[in-house]
Amino acid sequence: MSGSPVALIVVAAVVLGTIVFALIGVHRVKMDPAQYIVGGRSFGTIFLWVLLAGEIYTTFTFLGIAGLSYSQGAPAFYVMAYGATAYIIGYFLTPAIWRVGKEQGLLTGADFFETRFGSRALGVGVAVLQFLMIVPYVALQLSGLQILLGIAGYGAYNATASVAIAFLVLALFVFGTGLRGTAWASVVKDLFVLGGVSFAGIAIPTRFFGSPSAMFDRVLALHPQMLVLAHGAAYHGTIWFISTVLLSGIGFFMGPQSWNAVFSARSGDTLRRNAMLLPLYQGFLTLMIFAGFSAALIARGLKGTAVDQSFLLVVQRYYPAWILGLICSAGALAALVPASALLLAAASVITKNVAGTFGIATSDRARTGLTRALVLVVAVLALGFWITSQRTVVELLLLYYNGITQFAPGAVATFLWPRATALGVGSGIAAGLLVAVPLAALNISPLGINAGLIGLAANVAALVIVSVATRPRVSATAPSIEAVS
């Protein structure tokens, strides 16, 4: 180990290079709210694919899959399974949502709820909840960034200050460029992640064991239980696997930043083609499972949150600094690019659905200005939150995953069950959160079922009961998914 700054210099150069590249990409685009928040609804198949891959696959996909494979083995396979499940659901759901967005000029997820259920209160409620869920999720990206910068600096530097600097530069970047800038930055991020993942999943097992297949032979000989799931209701057993895949697949496109991305598509077919193409990216992440298992054989004994560093420590110990720098660059971009989409999503729901509702910033110009200012406010809030509560961030991630899924029943009901009312949907979201969040926080999973899925059941029950008990809206017209496709 040395205090060599080479790896950190590589990371800084790549991050700055990405920002410059994206600034050139958005050069001379005139910013109105639709351009700033949803890229003018003009993204074609490839650009949208890059953006979606850019914001879906975060630093915790990058580090987390390897970390979970390292510490638990087969439960990590759920990441592969839920991606495919999510894209199949998205194939049907996202073009329908896009169509409504296009016809009604929607920019955010909260807009969708407000318009479809004719309730400003529901729009404000959804906006506030989405905002609250984003802040810890941004903070989580910062924790990932801290791990990466710490390793790139060979533990010789305090990474907190560099995280703060990197993040504030990023906030200024989003301030200037909006969603289009995020999409251009995603181009670079995806290239680096593809390179880093290939290296981690192919070069590492080949160097140490001869081939990935030989690596699995070793795992099988030493830790055979890591390659299969525990049975039934056991911790991280098959019931947990099935319920978590379903939960994550259903909630996948409900994140506030995903609504922005869906509305940025040029057409419904753009989204259908993306649903077909994204599983290929997901399949590629299998290599991170290879990397995690390799690290489990090479560097045993990491515990707790240190497991997320497993394969990076192998790279740090056995490879030259410039390779470590490139791998950490991929990870740093995987933290910063999704964080930029999250900042924009948080700022846009507040501008559009809270300020707009209370009559503030109603002109296009004022809206763009307010969204930009809020990007900086959210960035400072997330940074403050991260610095003050670093240790609980991982637990707060549960709020995000269990939380965003609770928007799914209402969104689906607008297409399949027009009788759903604003009060029904609001009650459903509330019931879902009240059940899922405490169970998840206390780590309770009845019968091995993921708490979020139980929350989802409570959500659907409350949605149906309250909707039936309340008066239907006069103009309850809802096209089915079939009709809009």
Place this chain on the structure above:
Amino acid sequence: MLRPILAAIPIVALTIAVPLVNRVEPRFLGMPFLLGWIVGWVLLTPAFLWTVARLERR
């Protein structure tokens, strides 16, 4: 009715079928069977969705 059924096949394979394929042997491209099964279905998913899209066009 054919389209939702076609689309549901990979989801079923990746969820409720998992307890039936929860084993190491036979190995698939060097991977333990469970992982190979999951990766295989993820990579087959585009083919299923493509077929769904073709049926939609008719």
